[in-house]
Amino acid sequence: MRELISANNLHKSFAELHAVKGVTLQVNAGEVVGFLGPNGAGKTTTMRMLTGFLDPSQGNVLLDGFSLADDPLAAQKTFGYLPEGAPAYPEMTVRDYLQFIARARGIPRREIAGKIGEVAGRMHLRGVLDQVIETLSKGFKRRVGIAQAIIHDPPILIMDEPTDGLDPNQKHEVRELIRAMGSTKAIVLSTHILEEVEAVCTRAVVIAAGRVVFDGTPEEFELLAPASVTRNRMDYVFRQLTATAAEVTL
Amino acid sequence: MSPWQVIFRREFRAYFATPLAAVFLVVFLFMSGVFSFSMGGLFERGQADLRSFFQFVPWLFLFLAPALSMRLWAEERRLGTIEVLTTLPIPLWHAVVGKFLAAWFFSLVALALTAPLWMTVSWLGDPDQGVIVAGYIGSAMVAGIFLAIGGFVSALTKNQVIAFVVTIVACFLVLLSGFPLVLNFFRDWMSSGAVDAIASVSVLTHFNSLMRGVVELRDVVYFASGICALMVATTFVVDWRKSA
Numbered sequence: 465m466r467e468l469i470s471a472n473n474l475h476k477s478f479a480e481l482h483a484v485k486g487v488t489l490q491v492n493a494g495e496v497v498g499f500l501g502p503n504g505a506g507k508t509t510t511m512r513m514l515t516g517f518l519d520p521s522q523g524n525v526l527l528d529g530f531s532l533a534d535d536p537l538a539a540q541k542t543f544g545y546l547p548e549g550a551p552a553y554p555e556m557t558v559r560d561y562l563q564f565i566a567r568a569r570g571i572p573r574r575e576i577a578g579k580i581g582e583v584a585g586r587m588h589l590r591g592v593l594d595q596v597i598e599t600l601s602k603g604f605k606r607r608v609g610i611a612q613a614i615i616h617d618p619p620i621l622i623m624d625e626p627t628d629g630l631d632p633n634q635k636h637e638v639r640e641l642i643r644a645m646g647s648t649k650a651i652v653l654s655t656h657i658l659e660e661v662e663a664v665c666t667r668a669v670v671i672a673a674g675r676v677v678f679d680g681t682p683e684e685f686e687l688l689a690p691a692s693v694t695r696n697r698m699d700y701v702f703r704q705l706t707a708t709a710a711e712v713t714l
Numbered sequence: 715m716s717p718w719q720v721i722f723r724r725e726f727r728a729y730f731a732t733p734l735a736a737v738f739l740v741v742f743l744f745m746s747g748v749f750s751f752s753m754g755g756l757f758e759r760g761q762a763d764l765r766s767f768f769q770f771v772p773w774l775f776l777f778l779a780p781a782l783s784m785r786l787w788a789e790e791r792r793l794g795t796i797e798v799l800t801t802l803p804i805p806l807w808h809a810v811v812g813k814f815l816a817a818w819f820f821s822l823v824a825l826a827l828t829a830p831l832w833m834t835v836s837w838l839g840d841p842d843q844g845v846i847v848a849g850y851i852g853s854a855m856v857a858g859i860f861l862a863i864g865g866f867v868s869a870l871t872k873n874q875v876i877a878f879v880v881t882i883v884a885c886f887l888v889l890l891s892g893f894p895l896v897l898n899f900f901r902d903w904m905s906s907g908a909v910d911a912i913a914s915v916s917v918l919t920h921f922n923s924l925m926r927g928v929v930e931l932r933d934v935v936y937f938a939s940g941i942c943a944l945m946v947a948t949t950f951v952v953d954w955r956k957s958a
């Protein structure tokens with residue numbers, strides 16, 4: 465399988481805070497990685513380093529073979545990115561916004577309308593295409609953010625909490641979509657919902673206090689719980705893993 | 715379309731998505747009329763020229779250009795859209811230049827809408843058209859340098875009000891450094907070379923020579939190099955502070 469994301473020994477320090485302490489992550493095409501961890505563990509910071517929004521203090525990132533530090537434009541062509549909170553220009557209509565992203569991504573003019581129609585269909589945005597983004601509900605805004613990330617059909621998808629703010633039906637749809645895309649792409653998504661990892665991810669990576677404390681399949685993750693724990697086994701493992709990591713840093 | 719054009723288009727349209735464009739144009743035209751006729755005495759002077767309008771242009775832009783530039787980067791940071799923008803596969807300087815040009819082009823639209831003044835004096839008399847063209851060039855340059863300063867300040871903060879106020883102060887300083895009031899203050903204790911140097915960074919000194927109809931290379935170089943230097947500085951600041 466083709467290795468699409470290769471992050472080696474990423475560190476990030478802000479003034480006083482050493483937020484990420486040596487994260488190494490390889491993701492192949494066909495993998496959906498669920499990025500888990502308590503708030504403040506360094507998930508968003510790591511994702512920002514994977515996309516080049518933040519420069520790592522140490523370490524490097526290769527995206528489909530392109531170095532983010534040496535050839536940022538080639539590297540940034542390889543992914544779609546949904547940042548935390550799904551930011552979008554509030555005064556634009558959904559159609560204008562997607563058109564802007566498509567143009568900025570260099571999609572040829574004659575293909576743009578088709579691409580917008582396609583992602584609008586997949587993300588169920590057809591009815592709101594000409595609505596101004598600030599008037600949309602949280603769920604629609606999130607879907608606009610995802611549509612923006614997949615419009616150019618990138619080999620890599622990086623999504624910070626893609627299902628946050630969606631109702632159960634929308635969550636289900638987005639998970640189906642991610643699963644479908646996951647067969648060919650390398651996808652990294654962060655989430656707080658452990659069932660989501662079980663439902664869509666082929667791999668779980670748990671990060672706590674800036675370090676990777678678990679990297680394996682969701683099944684392996686669950687098996688870390690002793691047999692005596694019969695309910696909410698993933699929650700139990702998550703608490704164990706992240707609590708010990710937090711103690712180590714104290 | 716090149717990336718800067720994509721950014722330019724979005725930014726230019728963004729002005730019209732809010733009442734900002736209409737408010738700006740109305741205030742600009744109203745104030746330029748008030749200044750030219752009441753304070754500048756466009757009719758009373760009995761001269762067929764636009765001096766009474768152009769002499770107030772730097773002061774008009776002092777307050778209005780910051781209103782156009784304050785949102786350029788501060789808003790991107792407040793909304794978080796800067797994270798989308800800076801992870802798109804486009805060189806950062808394209809975004810900086812595209813945004814600046816959008817604000818500049820908007821101010822040129824405002825200037826173009828003062829054409830009725832030009833038509834009036836041309837109808838009433840026989841003005842030196844070359845001087846008027848030079849005056850418009852000078853006005854466009856002043857708008858450009860103020861917007862470039864404003865874009866730079868906007869990149870430093872998340873808060874548009876702070877960007878607005880700081881930009882006014884910064885523009886005021888570069889405008890005023892050519893005023894006799896300021897220059898006389900320095901003249902007492904500085905060499906004449908140093909005083910000339912201070913006067914030479916003044917927007918007003920360069921604008922005044924353009925307003926008199928003298929299009930000199932050094933004035934054009936002054937504005938062009940000032941704008942270019944600010945574009946480079948803004949690119950660095952955006953890159954440095956984008957996630958802050």
